[in-house]
Amino acid sequence: MIFPILDGLLSAARAPITWILFLLNLGVHVIVWPQVQINREGLREIYNSDSFLTATGERYAEFIRKHPEIYSDRFVRRLGHQADSGDREIHLKLGEIALRDYYFANANAKSRNSASDGDPILSLFHGEREKSIREIQTLEPSRWLGVSHDQSSLERLMTFQFIHGGFSHLFGNMVLLLLLGSFLESRIGSASLGLSYLWGGFLGGATYIGFSPITNLPLIGASAGVSCLMGLSVALAWTSGIRVFYLWLPVQRYVGFTQLPSWVLFLYWFIPDLSGVLKTVSELGGVAHWAHVGGVLGGLLLGVWFRFALAAGAASDASRGPGSEGSELSAA
């Protein structure tokens, strides 16, 4: 295991923006979490119903048949064809996918028909459930703060970065935010760090919307911004390397800290995301790998620009005389 430590944690006085970003993320999470829990319980009850999923899948298969232009080259079309046999298992699978499908959800919301046209009992039964889902979704914080394909305004591209899907999601992102933020804030300044985080999130969100298949699930989390900070750190510490904690074996000599070349860390972060993009069946994926990829690449670009800017600054400082801090980028 290797974990980037960089300069470690800096105090709020030395890295104010990092801590403000952390507190903002934490605060939003604490405020919205009770509502998220209630919604999750409500949805779990509905989604556990096989009859609801099969009925939705059946309707989805019909929707796929009617809209070949949307599903021309996607595997759901093949699944839709298989559903002609009426196989319950395929309808179940389709039902699960349908709940994430943007086009289907939109058409469903506009249509007055319920998930089970023709069967009044099922219609009544599932009509209630669909109503519940819509009500839950209107209360769902990720729906009014997250980015989706039809809700991609500038303010949403900012707000989605401060809301998380669970404690582990928040924890992972925040640990990296604090470490990377502390490292970067002492080098590029507070304002630049804040802007970089937002820029990374913006770029990650945009990449997600541009490259990810259109889904009904909103994009949330600080991952894109944190990925940008990763890319930025890699670029800024390209020559000096990054300080990491390593644990090869739980024995004294094999646990410790060392300096690793930045490109190693870059590969360590980037390869899993690249594999994730390639291996995930996009209709079912839970992690927005594209947003990570966008964030990292955005961070790298920004890092290259910063290097030039800082090098130019150092050159002008040097021409002014000794004692200037210049572009000291190496990790302590």
Add this chain to the structure above:
Amino acid sequence: MVFSGPEPTDSFPPATQTISQLEWLSQLARPLDRAAALVIDGIVLSALLGLTTSRAQYGVELSRLLNDLTQLKFEIWVLVIVGVLTMFLYQLTQWSLFGRTIGQRVVGVEVVNVFTGQSPGLIESATRSLFWWLDLMFLLPNLGIFRDPLRRPFHDRVSNTIVISRRRFGPRPHRRERRASELVTATIISTLTWVSLAILSPENRWIMSTVGARGADLDCQSVEEVKDSLPEDQDMSELELALVLYTAGKVDLKCVDQASRKAAREMPKDPLVRFARSLSNSSEAELSNEYLDKVCEFGAQSEVCQLSKAYDEISQGRSESAIKRLRSFSSRAPTYVLLLASKQLERLGQFEDVHRLLNAVVPFPEIEDYLGQLGVSALWGLERDSEARVLFQASLPRFSSRENRVRFASWMCRMEMDRACAGTQQLPCQRFHREILGDSTLLSDEGIGLTHLVHERCSHQAPDRLGRLARFSGSVNLMDFTEALADRDPISRREKLLDLISDSKVSAAVRSEVFQILLAEDASSSIEEKVDLFWSVAQLSDWYWRSAGLSVARAIARQKDFGKLASFVGQWKDRGGLPSSLRTLDSQPNVRLPASRGSRK
């Protein structure tokens, strides 16, 4: 800890000179270093594997979703082959080009030829990699690292290599060579990635057609096929047929669900549709009841309504009312109603009504076996044995699968045995053994089970029948066994059984049976005799031996003689193969197992 490897100190001794093995002793890599290198390589490989197998992983997920088993098998093969190739090529290139993998580089160890001190060549690296994986799979050869003076496990010895902590001998490759090697490594890995991405993708129809992939088989197709094959006078809707076939155990409940969902679109208010929907949604009680409540909405007198009410009553435990309702069906009722009602009535023990309803069913080939089985059960319940036997003989060939034939025949045989023990009829398993099973291995297994059953149920009242059963089975072991069991003289019977148990030619299954019978019957024998008996059968296969030993241990434990129990378990422990359940005895306060030989002082 440095990332780059140590610089060469000098070129002593010259590369061409053969190095004595003793010279390596001061430079051997520490086992922990090698383990740490393994961990680091694990991290590197997991990232590499993630990348090279990403497309195959995508394919596996996709074919799983599409339920395409042929493609799934293909994708799994691709995944395994690409994965193994990646791991193999990683080691091959790293060892042959640099003499160390990334993990070894980090911890500062390297692989060299044990005779020359040079980095291993291509062949040596390939051999080492191949046996490295074999060692890892079997784990044991890796222990050579602690036993061999030069810490060379099997893969090192095979490939003439040794792992040392620093490179002392031989020149390091020139910088230009290193660059070239890095280029080759990068090219190989990226080519492999792109090959797996581009050529082996699941969308590649050429590959799929080459391996003969085809679409997945779909379930519930048989309903439509049967419908097409029905005679014209037996017109049944797909839903009715699905219900009939489901009742006869021919199709899964999901086929009823499938047919009912289809029918619900056309006739949502039809009672049969609602009844079938209730049945197929039985896992969701609320919805199922909702349907059942509405079955009678538009026809309170319909047969389906009566049937649904009967179902409801049975679930509420009101059997008498349900029976009354189910009895009301006449011969004009549809096939599915007659069948579903017969099935319920049979469960409730109303054989007269089952018989009556079954007579009204117009059969077709797919359900004839089921009708026969239900009919035999009804006739047997009504004690019309000879008619049941005739129907049994007529129905048996109608079962299409051998498994179901055996099951039905076995059921009939047991029914017959119950009668045989009651002394009213003779044992009629002849047909079962000779004509139905027709398989010597099955004969012997079934024969043992049946013999034991007769022995248990009929005690010693039916020795002739036991003998006949053994003869039918055609098993010599079984004949001796039944002959011994049929012996009325206790002394000669015990001797015969002891002969059987000590005869190594007798099958382990029979000897185990004999052992259990001796243990159960011979209550007067002392614990010592039981233990001796156990050791005399200790040559049986492991499984039987353990089961026999546990019986002895239980017999001793029943007498609460924990000293003897501890001694018995101790003996067993020393001989090896002590079951884990007995090992826990050591933790009980009043039982102390003798210390194992290793810990005795």
